[in-house]
Amino acid sequence: MTAPVRTYRGAAGASGPLLYLPDARGAVLGEWVALESPGQPARRGQVIEVGTQLTVIQLLEESHGLAPASTRVKLTGELAGMPVGLELLGRVLDGAGNPLDGLPRPVGEAWRPVWGAPLNPVRRARPADVIETGISAIDGLNTLVRGQKLPVFSGPGLPGLDLAARVVESARVPGGEPFAVVFVAIGITERETRGFLERFEDREALERTVVFLNRTSDPTLERLLAPRLALTVAEHLAFEAGLHVLVVMADITHYCEALREIAAYREEIPGRRGYPGYMYTDLATLFERAGILRDGTGSLTQLPVLTMPDDDITHPIPDLTGYITEGQIVLGRDLHRRGVSPPVDVLPSLSRLMKAGIGRGRTASFHRAWADQIYALYAQGREARLTAAIVGEAGLSEADRRAVGFADRFEGEFLGQGDRRRSFDETFAVGWTLLESMPRDELLRIDDETWAARPGADGG
Amino acid sequence: MSGPLVVMAAGALARLRPMREASLNELVRVGEAGLLGEVIRVEGDVATVQLFEETAGLRLGEPARPTGGPLTAELGPGLAGSVLDGVGRPLEAVARASGAFLQPGAEAATLSREHRWEFRAAIRPGSTVAGGDVLGTVDEKPGLEHRILVPPRAAGRIAALEDGSYTVDEPIGALEDGTELRLAQPWPVRVPRPVAARLRGDRPMVTGQRVFDLLFPVAQGGTVAVPGGFGTGKTVIEQTLAKFAEADVVVYVGCGERGNEMAEVLEEFPALEDPRSGRSIMDRTVLVVNTSNMPVAAREASTYLGMTVAEYYRDMGYRVALLSDSLSRWAEALREIASRLQELPGEEGYPTYLSSRLGALFERAGRCAPLGKPEREGAVTFVAAVSPPGGDFSEPVTQASLRAAGALWALDPALAHQRQFPAVDWEVSYSLYAGPTAAWFADEVGADWPDLRQEILTLLERDRELRDVAGLVGPEALEDGDRLLLQVARLVRELLIGQSAVDPVDAFSPLARTHALAGLLVALRDGARSAIDRGRALESLDLAPAVRALSAVRRAGPDELPARVVEARSAIAALRREGTAGDQPAGGDVTAGEGGA
Incomplete structure (x- = not known):
């Protein structure tokens, strides 16, 4: 599919990050372009439209000061690609794949197109192996499994990236082998990046981590490229080298904003809130790269982090993400304000792949009923709390008063585990303690058999 | 060289010239890779083509090859049990040819050429x-x-x-x-297959889901829109219907959804038995799969392919369930293509013809007398999941679906957050088939079926009113009869409407069990009510034995059902007697231990 290198002197025009080239015969859709302009830094771009009249190139870097007429445009004939291999482990690269760690440019074992190819659904294996994250809200109520894509829905000022970092730090699989981690920073600040990476420093953990950094000050459009580079590397590690890979992408909100920016330059018809109509499809080409191959040993698990603008879960970014990913971990501002750490609001949180991972022989036979019952009581308690705010505690029924008490203890004891890591069994134990404080008759979701078989039950 | 060449390409669109002879919807192979595409516009000697495959790497001046015909489905033996992509290529054959990752330009016929x-x-x-x-x-x-x-x-x-x-x-x-x-015979996917006559839909498609069968039934040949925000359980409902709905053939269109979900279907279905025939579910299922990261134009085609396959089995005289997840992704594909063509956008950027295209698609469902002899009857029942942005039902795809569909199963995030599944919002949902199918239910299940349905709906309506009041004054301020109703309504939600898709017994509820549960819940209310009317305080009534007996009914297999119903009746009768006897029964453990059937 490669075409020879062709060089053109002078472009027909430019607007924002777009450069127009007349009569570029043989231009290849998606090919990589190098630009040279006198007195200007070298720039790169990509062909996004080919035509006999006009070929459109989208620049990766800022176009500030670019003079189209005096620019040399080199069509490289290569689709955007990335070297992949085990040697990438331990490296720190920028959002375009250039080294930031003072080491030479990675050569890799192979060169792969960054846009990837969709995994044939019949060759996927169903994800079913649980990951113990050590966080009760996830392990107990929204269990994560290998090959899943489970985003963290954070809000401005909420510790979304912290939660992702904690998962990366303490994630374990029953087999015990550690995860390789691919971290891609998309438009996040220096401080956030450092906060994330400091958790790994001085440790061998860094040796099984690949970092891609596109910081706030880096080119906007590189934000569209950086996660694809990261996923290309991660796919190789998972599907060819057979490692279990955890990919953390933060912040998807910046990614979507970059997408909107380029759509506006291309004068596309905007969808909701100005985001392009194809944002669902575009995000899917990132998130759907998670999974497990039927005849492979590795897995690719994603933990994207996004910031819900104004804490609004119906905003297009969390909304479209939620439609693609297999659930979401939602952070609650109220909980955070009250000092509950980690502040996971379990009611809107969900793990769609939980049911395959839990149960007898996996986590515990009672896991489903136990989680459903905690959910039902906590939801009842939260609702009753609202009622109490209007009519006062005294106006509540006995059952509702008990449910409010349950919700309080649930938030304090179950969710608010602080920095302590809990095993599955420890998480279950905390939950059972809470449930046992309730009258048996109100535990409709737990049948007698399950009740009798709970750990520490006094013989039924 | 005189064949047509690529003169423009961007995203999923390409323009070819010269293509003066091209016809609309003609299938074209574009470029050296042979990307599959469809003509959607002809202007002079330039044809605009939407491509069903990834276009990166396509070069200006590459040749194109018109095929002379439209996108067709190959209909014949071998469809059942197969897994096809949006344009009809079997994904297993594609994987054998090009590996685990999909490569553009693959050629693979729908049906096996070798099988005899x-x-x-x-x-x-x-x-x-x-x-x-x-x-x-x-x-x-x-x-x-x-x-x-x-x-x-x-x-x-x-x-x-x-x-x-x-x-x-x-x-x-x-x-x-x-x-x-x-x-085998070919048929163009965008053209409805003709029928001899359209028939009235007065037989239900039994789903085995209590909330649908009892409250919002769908007729054989009916259409349902299932809108719900993410996480409300659309996919679980579609998959549950694929497993348990009363259909001879199921066509499941996974349109723009998750790859891992399809992996789940592919693992689960072959191992599952049809509760009626005892045979593998996969043997009567055709899967059309176009996940969200697969090219967008093929997503649009996949819905038509699924419909055409469904019509074909209908023509044989079968009852077919066509399950689409999700119609919104189909509509978004329309929008994306329209936007690339710079068509004038309608609401939310969707093309103005969204509603007419969607209506025409729904109209292909129905109960019919197929063409030809011997005379027979077939039906395509269409259940379409809709994914409204932000869960907002006022958006164009949901609204257009509601105008076309005969039933609405609205899913509510608040119920899903409480883990009340299926999260069907009984206040918003409706079914225009409830009336026409009532006689069938009364004849086949129980004469009181239509009355029970109304009783339950009324009870839920009254529950909502009371909860509004209780939200203002507190439940303690309500009188005993009303607080009883709140308690019974909670049982209706938990035991009757709530149904576990993962519990092997509960996942499929035969009509007899649904009927028994509804009847017992109404009897429980009446029994407790009569005790209260005779002066007993609600607090002094012990509902627990009756509740446990009802839970046991819910978990009873067909053989145990009659015995469990008798036990539940006697528990309720005991409650009713409490109003007359002054002393309180010991209560509590009468039927304990029978919950785990």
């Missing part, structure tokens, strides 16, 4: 046949007889037709005019 089918002729040479007549049968899968039909537009006297073992490419016979007859 044992054909048994049903009519003799010399008979006159017309479109839709049954020529004979092959056993496609255990329990699924594939009826070989005369193509809708063919007719004449049969010159030859013989029993034997044939591939789909070999003629099984011929008409006197020379038209060859085969096991």
